Amino acid sequence: MEPTALHLGLPRNERGDAARNRRHLLDVARQLVDELGVEKVTMDGLAERAGLGKGTVFRRFRTRAGIFHALMDEDEKAFQQSVLSGLPPLGPGADPIQRLIAFGRARLDFLFDHIAIARAALDTNQPIPVGAATISQFHIRMLLNRAHVDFPDTDTLAVQLTAALEAPVLLYLHTTTAADTADARQQLTDGWQRLVERIATPNPVDNKVIR
Structure with missing residues (x-):
């Protein structure tokens, strides 16, 4: 655990x-x-x-949205439990970078599997819920710190990486066919892995801020 x-x-x-x-x-x-x-x-x-x-x-x-919010909440808790106590590399016991890669891929797969329910859970009369994104951010920051990544501000980096996982799927991704969805899923999960691997092995110029 x-x-x-x-x-x-x-x-x-x-x-x-x-x-x-x-x-x-x-x-x-x-x-x-x-x-x-x-x-x-x-x-x-x-x-x-x-x-x-x-x-x-x-x-x-x-509300009708409340039905889907409850379904999503239940599945979110099951997903979180797999991260807390599941088998590595998603669960404890693996190298933190490998866990971060596994987390992002699993998170994107989870969101793709729940696109319809997640969208139905959004109540236009209420603020967009951010609880799951906050939990992802906490976990990502923890793994970045454990990996001792060469980055001056892991808090900011965790926010940016969380956005790379949560925002495209729930808010901006629009696909029309099963093939489109499969391609988008593959592109995003592979892109996440390349992004994390790049962060884990930066070039000397990576941490310079361009002004």
Whole structure:
């Protein structure tokens, strides 16, 4: 285990019936996503399939986006756990640069696999959530420091590397076919590896700031 690698939030205390309803609703929501696709999942449809009142669904998720936010949050926690205690090189036990490469590739794969859910989780009436990006930044900074990279400010570098992982996939990447998505995934994961390898073996001029 690596308890200092990521900050995992503690689960909220729930009454037994509330916890069972939450688990049931999330399981049914996943079934609907698999059967219908994200676009056709609605609050009313979820309530009907789950056999619960609409009020229960609305109290639990508040908005349609809240359904997907809850699904994304659950999968994010599973991903974080694989980083904390999974097998190397993603989990503890590998060289920090190899872990950083593995983390970026796994993170991009995770985001590609969750593009539809992640976009559906964005509520236009609410600020864009940054929790997962903050956790990525914390982990990247930790690995950079452990690798003793030759860079004057690892805090800034961690912010920039986090942006390279999170922003293109969730906000700016638009692909239309499965082939396009596969190509984009390959390009971004390979590009991440080349970027980290370049940072790990800089040229003497790399750390000079051009003014």
